[in-house]
Amino acid sequence: MSDGERPRGILSPADRAYLRGETTFDSDQSERNARARIRERMLAGxxxxxxxxxxxxxRDRELVFGKHVGDDPEAVRSLIAALAVCYRGADEAALDFGTLLEEGVSRAEADRNVAAAVDFEVRREPLDADRLTRKLRRTGSLTLSELSYLRETEDVSLDRLLDRYATDVETDEGDDWVQAKMTSF
Incomplete structure (x- = not known):
């Protein structure tokens, strides 16, 4: 289902068009009003x-996630994006995401009469094309965000890396994600 066919969620179709840069406003005030509505809907959501x-x-949750998310790469990317928004939002609110994650998992597991412990650690390293190329040679894998970085950087050609390291490259027309099985190391 394309963005235009998707029903209103947190964002309306007009909000989506604006955030993608497809819409312009006649005045600065109209744009400020649109941004304020998006913020209000995001908080309400x-x-x-x-x-x-x-x-x-x-049952309803199972139908949404089991039927619509598990086998749909776009829905999985959306779930990852939701976590990314929450992670960055927690940082901007000066909240510890690990604590929030632990509380959320504990709340979900308590519904199953289970106690849960969560270990969450973030290791940060600057994204650098040379370091990522060395990591690819050493380990044979990169995360999707690392592949995305390499794809956007002008320091290295992702096509060159895929030609050298990948077999079984699958791309969908119009899809900006590349799935590759890295084997040549």
């Missing part, structure tokens, strides 16, 4: 998760 966690039936 975030608050809706409290109700969804408590009141959405297990």
């Amino acid at each position: 975030l608050r809706d998760f409290d109700l969804l966690a408590d009141a959405l039936s297990e």
Whole structure:
């Protein structure tokens, strides 16, 4: 389902078009109003998760995630993006994401009458084309964000890396993600 066909979620179709740069406004005030509406909807959507966690039936959740997310790469990317937004938002709110994650997992597991412990660690390294190329040679794998960085940087050609290291490269027309099985090391 394309963005234009997708029903309103947190964002309306007009909000999506604006954020993609497809819409311009006649005045600065109209643009400020659109941005304010997006922020309000985002906060309201975030608050809706409290109700969804408590009141959405297990069956409905299973239908959404089991039927629509698990086998849909676009939906999986969206789930990853939701976590990325929450991770960055927690940092911007001066909240510890690891603590929030532990509380969220504990809340979900408590519904199953299970206690949960969460280990969460973030190791940060600057993205650098030379370091990532060495990592690719050494380990044979990169994360999707690392591949994305290499794809966008002008320091190294992702096509050159894929030609040298990949077999079984699959791309979908219009899809900006490349899936490759790295084997030549």
